[in-house]
Amino acid sequence: MKKVRVRYAPSPTGLLHIGNARSALFNYLYARHFNGEFIVRIEDTDVLRNVEGGEASQLNYLSWLGLSWDESPDKGGPVGPYRQLERLDLYTKYANALLEQGLAYKDYREGSENYAIRFKVPENKTYAFNDLVRGKLSFESKDVEDWIIVKDNGIPTYNFAVVIDDHFMEISHVLRGEEHITNTPKQLMIYQAFGWEAPLFGHMTIIVNEQKKKLSKRDKDVVQFISEYEQMGYLPEAMFNFISLLGWSPQGNKEILSQDKIIAQFDPKRLSKAPAMFDKNKLAYINSRYIKKLSIDDLAVKIKPFLDKANIEIVDEAWLKLLASVFQDRLSYIGQIVELYHEFFHDDFKLTDDAYQFLVENNSLALIEAFRKMLENQAFEVEILDQAIQDVSQQLDVKGKPLYMGIRIAATGDMHGPSLANCMALLEKDRVLNRLQKVADKLRGDL
Template sequence: MASVRVRFAPSPTGYLHVGGARTALFNWLYARKHGGVFILRIEDTDLQRSSDAMVQGILDGIHWLGLDPGEGPLFQSSFLEEHRAAAQRLIDEGKAYYDFTPKLETDDRTVKEKMVDRLKAQAQTGKEPNPYRDIPAEEARARVESGEPAAIRLKVPSSGVSRFEDMVYGPQERDYSDIEDLVLIRSDGHPLYNLSVVVDDIQMRITDVIRGQDHLTNTHKQVLLYQALGARVPRFAHLPLIFAPGREKLSKRKHGEVVSVTTYRDRGFLPDALVNFLALLGWSPGGDLEIMSRNELIEKFSLEQVNKSAAVFNFNESDARDWTDPKALWMNGEYIKSTPLDQLSPMVSGFLKEAGLWRPEYEAERSEWFGRTVDLLRARYRTLADFAELGRPYFTDDFPCDPAAVKKNLKDDRLKQLLPELASRLESLAEFTHESAEAALRSLADEQGIKAGLLINAARTALTGQSVGPGMFEIMVALEQTRTVDRLRRAVHLL
């Protein structure tokens, strides 16, 4: 068997959405697993909607996910002549014919209804074969040469059964009588999808076609084309679709940016985390294992373990906190916790720069502090963006104060005296450490006969504006003596 060659063939619709990303990933994993080649082909034959910017959107997504192709990007539009030549060959061999039926005008919204109406009517009257299917070749050629517009259709056998084996869905059968003579070339000379994919896949020597389940039934048409063109039929594997919440089809139009992979990049996902999450949508290694590195995914991946039923991707744009699938966020958090600090820190600094919180000394004389602080914060963050938002008080004095936190922790009147006193005691410490700060605070609490918790929680809000966060003395060490003291004094204004 020839070595594996697979392709991901998106149309350039502006950005890569999670469904496409999952398809790309499975192709990539399969290629890696079998030592094959992963090829990217842009299906830009829908000329009206293709632009460089749209192509770039796809490329950005693929690249960020780390799924760079071994070959490509190739552009389908550059093979138009091959597509036409293939159709011409089928005409010459009598496997296709010219159809002079005038093109009927359809607009996108009503195609489906019109088609159903037509088919219903046809069910009553019975199907009639295309009147041009068997007209003499000479006559057809003469009409074409005289300039009469004609589409080219494939001659589909009138009886018999089409069969192929799908690596995910198993054996597939379809009666030829259920397949109409498909149009290969439009009457304006434009090649159609089914012809283009097959010609390209043959030319690129694709061995395994791995794509969305929406192509499953049309595969029979393509098999017919492979056979007509005398080419070897590749293996097919169709992947279950990914649905939006409510089990509806994922659509860029309706769901917008939440389904674009660049959104995940921009909102602080690690590519490895998204890859890991996507891999589990429609596939599992068989047991309880969920967190897997790329190499583990490659090692464990197999099409036999791919599911047949569609998976729901549970995003929710209106929820500020759980804006996307909670499990994806959880998994990203796991990656934030476990990624080696020297790899994580540069990703964090990217987000700080974006928020205007970055200082060059963080990678110079303050790099040790920076690493420690990132390490402290990451335990409870789920996205890289959290470092610039929730983590803001650690990088600037200009941070927001949560009113609920103030109400909860700074409402006690005694704090008006206690906080400045705490500030003074911390200021006088010769060595400012977790231990010395804690000792100072606790002795103050003892002397005043109050619980240390009162001071600790008040200090947390005074220092960070929040009611949640790391251990109090760890926060102090991260903020260091001067900023700790200043913020405790300033907090009196909040009381």
């Protein structure tokens, strides 16, 4: 097997979106699995659609996802330049070579001296290749019209430039979306015209939404751009993991995999032939698993910018870490901390019907009143609050769910959650005492 060299070749026309991120990721995985090389090339010939900062944005978010590359515009390399607009002389040279061989011809615009160059499609020829994902595919030349390889402004078309670039950059394998299948016969024509060996092609299936419609930038139900996930507080490791599963399946049922394990297992033979569904719930689950792996110190650092942006006062570093520990298991993405904070500290403290019914059925009034009285002269520290729970348990001979859930409902409004003492310490003394009093008053009034 010859050395693996693959590429990701975006146009700098916008932000990195899910589809392009998957293309980049699968090529990266293929290169790293086979100890090959991953090249980033910028296809910037569509000048009118290029946006300022588009190239830098692409590279920035590839890096954020955890991808590294061996050659690119920013790193350089032996087969550069890596921007198409810097390679125009090369395209012109080989377009002229086709003209000289009679394999292409000039197509003049009516009433103008400007001309495009069209490739002369051979007659009665079959173009076949073994797709790494789909097996053998073939096309007949009779179904392809003579096509433009250089526009009348001197800019090469995609299907011509990509062949020149892939050949001289020694690209061995091309993994790309299935929308490129119909481009392949045109590209094979150019390879054969020059007598060059074509790379091996593999065409990934489309990504669909939960309604099984092709994911598009206009699909408002799915966040499209990697930058948006960063801004919401999704972790890059989780995004890498999730995107790797969009059309590829690892061995076994395990879905939470480190980058190293994904690289070790990656094989195009395990790429799906069926559309890959973008499951928002699955992404949230995977991200939550990665959040749970964070140390409290690391999570505290990550939630702080979101609290600052929401103008939420951070009492001190200990309070921030306590907040992180209380909500770590409930976060699907880091930015959710703001929503959870407001729900937790909401002044309009109300109980659900189920929660209130639990207190009634377990005669929790005495427990709540005794616990509140016990807390009046206590410092609100986690260890002291834990001891207070044990003390009221012994005093009233209440244990288990009636004890812990009774206090939790009255203090936090929730029937389940993280450490009860941590929650109360975070809520602070006045708020907890007020809530306990409010619930006790309601229970007493309903007797």
